[in-house]
Amino acid sequence: MPSEPGRTTPAFPSSLFFDIPVQPSIDTPANTPSTLAPPTTTAIQPTPQPPKRWKRRLAIGGGITALVLVVAGVFGVVLDRTVLRHDLLAAEFDTSAGPFRTGEQGDYRFSLAGGAYRVEAALDPTGPGSAFAWFSRTAFNVDLAADVTAFTHAGPQTAVGIGCMDSPTENGHGYVFATGPIGDAITKPDRAGTTVLERGTRSEDWTPAGHRLRITCRPVGDGDIEVTGYIDGVAVLTAVDPNGYDTFQSALLVLYADDAGDSAQFDHVIAVVPGG
Numbered sequence: 001m002p003s004e005p006g007r008t009t010p011a012f013p014s015s016l017f018f019d020i021p022v023q024p025s026i027d028t029p030a031n032t033p034s035t036l037a038p039p040t041t042t043a044i045q046p047t048p049q050p051p052k053r054w055k056r057r058l059a060i061g062g063g064i065t066a067l068v069l070v071v072a073g074v075f076g077v078v079l080d081r082t083v084l085r086h087d088l089l090a091a092e093f094d095t096s097a098g099p100f101r102t103g104e105q106g107d108y109r110f111s112l113a114g115g116a117y118r119v120e121a122a123l124d125p126t127g128p129g130s131a132f133a134w135f136s137r138t139a140f141n142v143d144l145a146a147d148v149t150a151f152t153h154a155g156p157q158t159a160v161g162i163g164c165m166d167s168p169t170e171n172g173h174g175y176v177f178a179t180g181p182i183g184d185a186i187t188k189p190d191r192a193g194t195t196v197l198e199r200g201t202r203s204e205d206w207t208p209a210g211h212r213l214r215i216t217c218r219p220v221g222d223g224d225i226e227v228t229g230y231i232d233g234v235a236v237l238t239a240v241d242p243n244g245y246d247t248f249q250s251a252l253l254v255l256y257a258d259d260a261g262d263s264a265q266f267d268h269v270i271a272v273v274p275g276g
Contacts, residue, residue, distance in 0.1 A: 088272055090269070093267055098133070099134060100117055106129070108255070109122045114149075120262070124259060130252060131253045135249055138249050140219065142271060144216075144270070146266045155258035155259060155262075159178045161187075162176070163175055165189075166250070172250075173190035173191065176252065179229070180256070183201040184231075184236055186198045198238065198239035200237055215229055219246055224242050226238065227241065
């Protein structure tokens, strides 16, 4: 694990960010103005209708108006997901990897294993094994969680993490909460490398297997971003990044392996905009 907060360290490198095409945005169609000309009048005055007929027409007109409003509301929900949707990502791995990649990339293998998503170091690793999934939209306040269902490691430096990221590319940036046998860390990967914003150590060996990890990335001031890491719902680390990154488009599942054969398995990945 990293040794000093604020120092750039290769223990949590920012390499292996895969190139993924940019997700197309969803544009809400603008309201179309009416092109109907105003009705013309004639010299012939209409014959007054009996009261009951006018009441019936009024009821029909009111029903049509209500129907139009309901349909417009439904289309508003469907077409403009940024108004009412707060969910960004939900992934289960019973039958497929969903939005996450499978196959081999660099020193790592990504696959399904026993209803979970598995990241394994196939060779002696030169960096982390990173898997990304696009959010349903760009967010500025993210709450991301995932279960770690299995964790194997040969050395104490192996760690597993989750992160809220901008574009998942070689130059991607964001925040990661990582945990392993000897400690926890909140890191900030970007083009320049990876900076440890906060860390904590443990006095005894521990495994993240069987625990739920969670990270929140939220604005708290004029350009400040607060990042908090949780284990089983309990906050274990918090860091504030002045003038930090405030735009997030993807979730990250990552394994920082020490040796070939190190692995981690994830399940029940959920990301939301809090209170959205």
